[in-house]
Amino acid sequence: MKDIKIIDVAKRANVSPATVSRVLNGSKLVNAKTEQRVMQVIREMEYIPNNMGKQLRSRKTMTLAVVVSDVLVSYYAEIIKGIENMANSLHYRVLICDAQNQRAKELEFLSFLINHTVDALIMVTPSLSDEELSSYAEDGYRLAVIGREVGHPLIPCSFTDNITLARDVIYHLTEQGHRKIAFLSGYSEATDSIKRLEGFIQALEEAGIPFEQGLVENGDFSEDGGYEAFKRLRSQCEDFTAVFAANDEMALGVYKACAEMDISIPDQLAVVGVDNIRLTNYVVPRISSMEQPLYMMGSVLAEKLIDQINDNRLADQRLFVLNAELVVKESSLRKISN
Amino acid sequence: MKDIKIIDVAKRANVSPATVSRVLNGSKLVNAKTEQRVMQVIREMEYIPNNMGKQLRSRKTMTLAVVVSDVLVSYYAEIIKGIENMANSLHYRVLICDAQNQRAKELEFLSFLINHTVDALIMVTPSLSDEELSSYAEDGYRLAVIGREVGHPLIPCSFTDNITLARDVIYHLTEQGHRKIAFLSGYSEATDSIKRLEGFIQALEEAGIPFEQGLVENGDFSEDGGYEAFKRLRSQCEDFTAVFAANDEMALGVYKACAEMDISIPDQLAVVGVDNIRLTNYVVPRISSMEQPLYMMGSVLAEKLIDQINDNRLADQRLFVLNAELVVKESSLRKISN
DNA sequence: ATGAAAGCGCTAACAA
DNA sequence: TTGTTAGCGCTTTCAT
Numbered sequence: 001m002k003d004i005k006i007i008d009v010a011k012r013a014n015v016s017p018a019t020v021s022r023v024l025n026g027s028k029l030v031n032a033k034t035e036q037r038v039m040q041v042i043r044e045m046e047y048i049p050n051n052m053g054k055q056l057r058s059r060k061t062m063t064l065a066v067v068v069s070d071v072l073v074s075y076y077a078e079i080i081k082g083i084e085n086m087a088n089s090l091h092y093r094v095l096i097c098d099a100q101n102q103r104a105k106e107l108e109f110l111s112f113l114i115n116h117t118v119d120a121l122i123m124v125t126p127s128l129s130d131e132e133l134s135s136y137a138e139d140g141y142r143l144a145v146i147g148r149e150v151g152h153p154l155i156p157c158s159f160t161d162n163i164t165l166a167r168d169v170i171y172h173l174t175e176q177g178h179r180k181i182a183f184l185s186g187y188s189e190a191t192d193s194i195k196r197l198e199g200f201i202q203a204l205e206e207a208g209i210p211f212e213q214g215l216v217e218n219g220d221f222s223e224d225g226g227y228e229a230f231k232r233l234r235s236q237c238e239d240f241t242a243v244f245a246a247n248d249e250m251a252l253g254v255y256k257a258c259a260e261m262d263i264s265i266p267d268q269l270a271v272v273g274v275d276n277i278r279l280t281n282y283v284v285p286r287i288s289s290m291e292q293p294l295y296m297m298g299s300v301l302a303e304k305l306i307d308q309i310n311d312n313r314l315a316d317q318r319l320f321v322l323n324a325e326l327v328v329k330e331s332s333l334r335k336i337s338n
Numbered sequence: 339m340k341d342i343k344i345i346d347v348a349k350r351a352n353v354s355p356a357t358v359s360r361v362l363n364g365s366k367l368v369n370a371k372t373e374q375r376v377m378q379v380i381r382e383m384e385y386i387p388n389n390m391g392k393q394l395r396s397r398k399t400m401t402l403a404v405v406v407s408d409v410l411v412s413y414y415a416e417i418i419k420g421i422e423n424m425a426n427s428l429h430y431r432v433l434i435c436d437a438q439n440q441r442a443k444e445l446e447f448l449s450f451l452i453n454h455t456v457d458a459l460i461m462v463t464p465s466l467s468d469e470e471l472s473s474y475a476e477d478g479y480r481l482a483v484i485g486r487e488v489g490h491p492l493i494p495c496s497f498t499d500n501i502t503l504a505r506d507v508i509y510h511l512t513e514q515g516h517r518k519i520a521f522l523s524g525y526s527e528a529t530d531s532i533k534r535l536e537g538f539i540q541a542l543e544e545a546g547i548p549f550e551q552g553l554v555e556n557g558d559f560s561e562d563g564g565y566e567a568f569k570r571l572r573s574q575c576e577d578f579t580a581v582f583a584a585n586d587e588m589a590l591g592v593y594k595a596c597a598e599m600d601i602s603i604p605d606q607l608a609v610v611g612v613d614n615i616r617l618t619n620y621v622v623p624r625i626s627s628m629e630q631p632l633y634m635m636g637s638v639l640a641e642k643l644i645d646q647i648n649d650n651r652l653a654d655q656r657l658f659v660l661n662a663e664l665v666v667k668e669s670s671l672r673k674i675s676n
Numbered sequence: 677a678t679g680a681a682a683g684c685g686c687t688a689a690c691a692a
Numbered sequence: 693t694t695g696t697t698a699g700c701g702c703t704t705t706c707a708t
Contacts, residue, residue, distance in 0.1 A: 006685065006686065015695085016695045017695090019694060019695075021688085029694085048449065050684085050685050051454045052684075053685025054687080056684085056686070057700055058700085059390070059700070063433075071422065072419055081409055081410055084434070084436050085436075085438075093433060095432070096433075098423075100423075114386045115388060139339050279620055282621055344701065353678075354680075356679060356703075359703055359704085367678085368677070369677055387702075389701095390701070391702035392701075393702090394701080394702070395701075396684090396702080396703065
């Protein structure tokens with residue numbers, strides 16, 4: 001805790017603080033000899049620049065905030081890791097903001113932009129509307145969104161192509177011979193749900209299968225929600241042979257319900273989930289699942305955002321649409337006898 | 339992006355910047371009328387104080403850093419959540435630092451203390467030595483450790499009582515009638531491993547069971563490590579009836595090996611793990627496990643650290659020793675017929 | 677109870 | 693290539 005300042009280094013090296021600053025920031029306008037001498041003194045004195053002074057003067061915090069609904073959920077953790085690694089490699093820091101599923105918290109974290117706690121903010125939460133986010137972007141705050149598309153030219157977004165995702169699931173199931181396929185969706189208002197329903201319907205059409213509203217039921221992306229939704233579905237209709245669950249949590253709920261109802265997977269019912277979480281490999285039969293490139297969604301967006309900060313202008317590409325990939329496991333494979 | 343400054347508010351309210359600052363910081367030395375008028379203007383102008391200026395002047399960042407080995411591991415995520423919630427409720431922010439299992443990264447993050455990026459730092463990683471950490475503390479930097487005890491009077495620590503943890507496991511197993519119990523430890527140098535071995539030996543003694551070195555094998559806290567270690571163990575000795583695994587990951591490795599070797603759990607072998615991760619409830623039979631109070635370890639330490647920052651002195655309690663709790667499931671319960 | 681003024685540590689115009 | 697100087701926005705003595 002010695003608290004050496006730039007002026008101390010400057011004096012010892014017989015230069016001005018400005019020159020020391022130039023050396024520290026890798027300016028080209030410094031004589032090689034001078035630079036060496038200054039560096040030498042910096043090392044000798046173990047000088048480390050004070051970040052607060054630097055921030056105030058340069059009007060940059062070199063920090064990004066990431067707002068997630070819940071740090072515990074592996075979905076978010078993976079995205080965070082992608083952001084972290086990219087940001088760190090570009091000399092940025094990452095402030096994790098856990099909104100704990102509370103809208104009020106999300107709004108609170110937005111103020112980090114206004115009060116200059118961070119240079120930019122990445123929202124990975126669903127609850128703020130496009131309009132709310134757009135109005136911040138309009139005011140000049142750097143904002144980005146992961147997980148959905150926001151229709152504002154100043155807001156970069158990275159997300160999965162959910163229409164294609166759903167279609168890929170249905171292709172796989174129809175290939176396996178299924179004609180009666182149910183869709184266990186998430187919250188009906190979630191853009192994920194809307195897009196996936198769209199893809200679901202498209203793929204059915206392409207396969208010449210009529211769409212039945214009775215084969216769609218909404219849950220809340222949780223295991224319990226999946227369990228309940230599946231039971232509701234089943235009470236309406238008994239003859240579907242496959243279920244496309246909005247995520248693996250809901251697929252696990254289906255497993256639970258099937259265990260109770262003595263429905264055997266995959267013989268009587270094929271199941272496909274989304275996210276390919278670790279647990280899908282530990283239940284029997286293992287759950288086929290669409291794996292989203294979460295790490296990539298985080299890292300491309302962080303890169304884009306930092307690039308934007310540095311150029312102080314919006315680069316060409318704003319939307320990063322990534323594709324999920326089906327990982328086929330036993331839950332959706334018919335036995336050979338079939 | 340209007341960038342209103344404290345001077346703007348001051349002018350409009352016909353007071354000095356000092357008074358506005360007093361109002362903002364809840365100083366008692368402001369006339370009630372004046373305060374009201376200033377507050378009114380602050381609201382009207384939607385003034386939000388610039389954090390950079392505030393930090394520089396007050397020499398506080400109101401930010402804690404948490405250094406973890408890997409944000410993806412649920413063990414760390416739970417601790418982080420505890421820190422986050424406590425810190426936020428005390429108006430602190432949390433900077434997550436993912437060391438990615440690299441010692442060099444950990445050291446890098448330590449510099450956040452020196453360059454005033456954060457006010458204090460919580461290490462949840464194992465690789466920095468007590469000496470290294472102590473020397474920082476000695477220099478006046480605020481540092482805390484989660485997961486192990488560091489013997490320096492200025493470093494608060496929260497951790498699980500690993501001796502008691504191991505003893506509780508062995509009590510449970512001997513109660514079930516086991517006399518030949520193996521211990522699948524983690525890295526042999528890890529303090530967790532050392533303490534648990536100590537508790538393991540103590541409990542055996544108390545139960546009048548001789549300790550056999552051949553029943554101890556080391557792994558690396560991973561599923562694969564557990565798998566390998568179990569096979570090594572088994573090749574040395576075949577007649578143990580129970581395994582205490584250093585964590586649930588290693589217990590999962592035991593499950594994998596047992597499946598291959600046709601050993602039935604719990605009939606031929608009882609298994610107990612540590613951490614009680616979610617996965618323990620999805621394998622069959624479910625894994626009995628010691629649940630550590632991770633969230634609590636994070637929150638008590640954050641509270642302590644912030645308290646220490648505010649008082650600028652070390653309060654009474656430095657060590658927070660918490661107890662794990664056994665969650666008994668089928669993997670360690672003998673069938674009634676036994 | 678309030679204001680004036682100094683300055684936290686740094687960088688960036690502008691001069692030289 | 694280097695130095696001088698003026699702040700970045702805020703808080704905090706010290707007066708009053």
